[in-house]
Amino acid sequence: MSSILSNVLPAPEDPVLSVIFACRDDPCPVKLNLSVGAYQTEEGKPLVLEVVRKAEQQLANDLYCDKGYLPIDGLADFNKFSAKLILGDDSHAVKENRVVTIQCLSGTGSLRVGAEFLAKHHQQRVVFVPNPTWGNHPFIFTLAGLSVEYFRYYDPHTRGLDFEGMLEDLGAAPSGALVVLQACAHNPTGIDPTLEQWEQIRQIVRSKGLLPFFDNAYQGFASGNLDSDAQSVRMFVSDGGECLIAQSFAKNMGLYGERIGALTIVCTSEDVARKVKSQLLLVVRPMYLTPPIHGASIVTTILKNSDMYKDWTIELKGMADRIISMRQQLHEAIQARGTPGDWSHIIKQRGMFSFTGLNEKQVRMMAKEYHIYMTYDGRISMAGVSSKTVPQLADAIHAAVTRIP
Incomplete structure (x- = not known):
């Protein structure tokens, strides 16, 4: 049977999705995906805010809520x-x-x-x-x-x-x-x-x-x-x-x-x-x-709700402070290894992402040898970094910078 849709061309590769799929297919048990812009706990799990759980419970108990x-x-x-x-x-x-x-x-x-x-x-x-x-x-x-x-x-x-x-x-x-x-x-x-x-x-x-x-x-x-x-x-x-x-x-x-x-x-x-x-x-x-x-x-x-709003601001600040702490820890770990270059930009940058300055060859080497995945422009999600993974990430950055120009 002829296909009406046979002339549809494949879409170009998405740079973020390709990294996600590569990490997914990597059998290594200690792989690390730093390409996704989503906050994670110290254990690498998605976080549901406590105030969100309270709000959902309140909505579930409200018999006047409808769909x-x-x-x-x-x-x-x-x-x-x-x-x-x-x-x-x-x-x-x-x-x-x-x-x-x-x-x-x-x-x-x-x-x-x-x-x-x-x-x-x-x-x-x-x-x-x-x-x-x-x-x-x-x-x-x-x-x-x-x-x-x-x-x-x-x-x-x-x-x-x-x-x-x-x-x-x-x-x-x-x-x-x-x-x-x-x-x-x-x-x-x-x-x-x-x-x-x-x-x-x-x-x-x-x-x-x-x-x-x-x-x-x-x-x-x-x-x-x-x-x-x-x-x-x-x-x-x-x-x-x-x-x-x-x-x-x-x-x-x-x-x-x-x-x-x-x-x-x-x-x-x-x-x-x-x-x-x-x-x-x-x-x-x-x-x-x-x-x-x-x-x-x-x-x-x-x-x-003023009480819920206050609880939210506290949890939000906790997330932001943890990301700031991860920046500091990563910067100190990179310095401790004597990694060439100035890495102060990691602590000067703000928010979820850090533009590391790593090039595509270095990024690919880190994925192949250290099982650490990020977008090929060197962007990492600091929200995916934890105290447990900082040493692994710092080791990989040091190796990439010293071995590949």
């Missing part, structure tokens, strides 16, 4: 409290009704809805993303019909921020262009601008008439403090200008599989906000119609 469809824009209280979390308790934009928030399918879905909306209603078709950036960013915006360009971000020589290059590229961007900025804990580099640098970025973005789209996937994961990690976004909102914000509760609440997030658009007036919301609903309706209820209910339960 009916949510409105197209999602759970109303979830949207309200999500906007408050990123914009702050005293946001003038919220008080002036200039903010539109809709529930989406985690951070990826929030970016996708925002990209589709912009493709339909924004005249400028080019979007600038950091080089490097999260691997899904270019796909999301290209699929929506936008043209992706890059601005300089990472300096491989200093293993830090190429701030001058970033400002130069943003300054050369066409007026009205979109610019994707990660609010904190930059993926994949772990490098964030300082507050002073953020202010310079804000000034050039506004002076050039660029439209910022923040990817806020790690609020609380960089410093352990939700408000501190939101400062970059709040700088842009406080000047009265427009911006978009994609939020995710995958990392900071450990709700990876619940796919819960929000898209917030800050507008210049209440009238504009009302029009924007009407068009967002037209984007969502044919895409997935209505978002899932369970994850939104968990988040809302925690954000509405």
